[in-house]
Amino acid sequence: MRGARQGRSCPELIPRRRDARQNLDGRTIPDRMTPTENPLQFDPAKKYRKLPIVALAGRPNVGKSTLFNRLLRERRSITDPTPGVTRDPVEADAFIVGNPVRLVDTGGFKLEREGYDDLVIEKTIDTLERADLIVLVLEAGDPTQEDEQFIDFLRPYRDRLLVVVNKCEGGRGEAASWNLLSYGFDSILTVSAEHGDHISELEKAIIASLDFSAVEVDDDETRDIRVALIGKPNTGKSTLSNRIRGTESSIVSDVPGTTRDVVEGRFVYKKRAFAVLDTAGIRRKSKVTENIEYYSVNRAIKTLDEADIVFLMIDAQEGLTDQDKKIAALAHEKGRGIILVLNKWDTIPQVKNSFEAASDRIHFLFGQMEYAPIVPICALNGTGVDKLLDTALRMYAQLTRKVETGPLNQALEKWLEDFPPPGGAHSHFKIRYATQISSNPVRFVFFTSKPEAVGDTYVAYLRNRFRKDLGFSMIPIDIEMRGSRKDPLAARKEREQRREADNKAHPDRAAAGPEGRPDNPIPAGGAKAKRPYARRRPHG
Known part of the structure; x- marks a missing residue:
């Protein structure tokens, strides 16, 4: 950069440049960051793929995660005054000024490193290499030594760099921020991620610097299958995430609690796109004492709302625990597909x-989860991973399966014939018809004469017939009983059947015509005479 200070370079962090300047998904990164016109119109209700990647980078505690949440318009990254909270890159899709982008929050750049810091910086560099736009986040005031070294490090990325000075709420520090132009920046933007100052200007600058020509609509048939890796700490979630993605995006360590944020990544298996969500380990509430771990656990549980399938990671040596059962119960209540993954199976004696x-x-x-498939794997060496992903493909096909109302009610007639409802005076009920109201999660509604009389035993019978006859063998099924008046068509059919039966029993009445029928008591002289009009007498 023109005018950048010399003598503070970081040779061990010189980025690995690609000859073709291409992103990891094959899209070419422009040589110069120039504003582009975007004639495309995007619908926030739809999902898109091949989005431009926007990476937020900077030293620790400058507000990257706060800015990430501000642009995303939700609390996704964990924010805390403690420096270095973000370790793994946190990714999410966002709509900015009517355009879809892929936001990435990276770990902070440090000079003095310890613990996981080298791994954190390595992940940050990988993210910067594949980004279409790098938002360098600095703090209002004089730049620190870490800022200066990171600025020098970013010199090869100047063509796709946008400089933002954070914590300028109410104009604080804006005047001093212009001194950063001496580092060779063409321009800077001053914002306050905490209070939202000048965020709209930043959003416009981000969109003006991106190319959306490669963006495609993500339809139901090609959308990512979202898989959440959930379980207790140190059960191999990050190891499995790296294995199936073929990367080292998640930091792996024997120390429980290494993963804090939800780390999202993508991969393709048998021509089907997957999105994997690597979450923090979930411990019992009584053992969670730090604020950071508290938020990590909450984020992990929240991924159940975003996932299609849950890989519940179980340590094969320890076996199923009460905590595993609680996690599985949460996923079951939300209608998510659940695969019980016995990791570290190579450590179990291989006897018959x-x-x-x-x-x-x-x-x-755990009899409630008898439908959930169990797959033994070794995430470290990859044994059983192909079988796990094959199981996930079959499970997703069941989650998205839709049964037409006609075939469903034909099957229902057979089920009711095989096991009729109880015939007691108070327990008798009639199931008139059923319909599927949603897929993924799979939900069915039965319309019955007395919903309160349908016991759990009969609901369990219907659920088992769904699994056996309609191909929902591996997923949770939600069944709702609703009260319903008799179907008008069915009622008319019943009346006609009664009338035909009565005519056969009493042919003389049938010959007499409608006047003689008991269900149509019209007198022989014609319609019932009208009551004569009575004049109202005046009051008083």
Whole structure:
């Protein structure tokens, strides 16, 4: 950069440049960051893929995560005064000024490093290389030594760099911020991520610097299958995430609690796109004492709302625990597909029927999840991972399956014939018809004469017939009973049947015509005479 201070370069962090200047998904990155006109119109209600990537970078505690949440318009990244809270890159899709982008919050750049800092910076560099736009976040005031070194490090990325000075609420520090132009920046933007000052100007600058020509609509048939890796700490979630993505995006360590934010990544398996959500380990509430871990656990649980399928990671040596059962129950309530993943299976003695014994024990301890498939794997060496992903593909097909009302009610007639509802005076009910109201999660509604009389046993019978006859063997099924008046068409059919039966029993009445029928008591002389009009007498 023109005018940048010399002598503070960081040779061990010189970025690995690509000859073709291409993003990881094959899109070419422009040589110069120039504003582009965007004639495309995007619908916020739709999903899109091949989005331009916007990475937020800077030293720790300058407000990157706060700015990330501000642009995303929701609290996704964990924010805390403690420096270095963000470790793994946190990604999310956002709509900015009517345009879809892929936002990435990166870990802070440090000079003095310890623990995971080297790994954090390595992940940050990988993110910067694949980004279409880098938003350098600085703090109002004089730049620090870390700022200066990071500015020098970003010199090769100047063609796609946007400089933002944060914490300028109410104009504080704006005057001093213009001194940053001496580092060779063409322009700077002053904002306050906490209070929202000048965020709209920043959003316009971001969109003007991006190319949206490669963006495509993400329809239901091609949309990503979203898989959440959830479980107790140190069960191998990050190891599995890196294995199936073929990257080292998630930091892996034997220390429980390494992952804090939800780390999202994408991969393709058998021509099907997946999005994997690597979450923080979930411990019992009594063991969660730090604020950072509290927010990490909340973020992990929240991914159940975003995922299609949950890989519940279980340590094969430890087996199913009460905490695993609570996590599975949460996923079951939300209608998510659940695969019980027995990780570290290579550490179990490989004796005959060992897997069958482990499966039987899990089903015995957790009968509610008997439908959930169990897959043994070793995330470290990849054993069983292909079988796990094949199971996920079959499960997603069941989650998105739709049954037409006609075939469903034909099956229902057979079910009611095989096991009729109870016939007691108070427990008798009639199921008139059923329909599917949603897929993923799968929900069915049964219209019945007395919903309160339908017991759990009969609902369980219907759910089992769904699994056996209609191909929903691996997923949770939600069944709702609603009260309903008799179907008008069915009622008319019943009346006609009664009339035909009565005519056969009493042919003389049928010959007499409608006047003689008991269900149409019209006198022989014609319609009933009208009551004569009575004049109202005046009051008083």
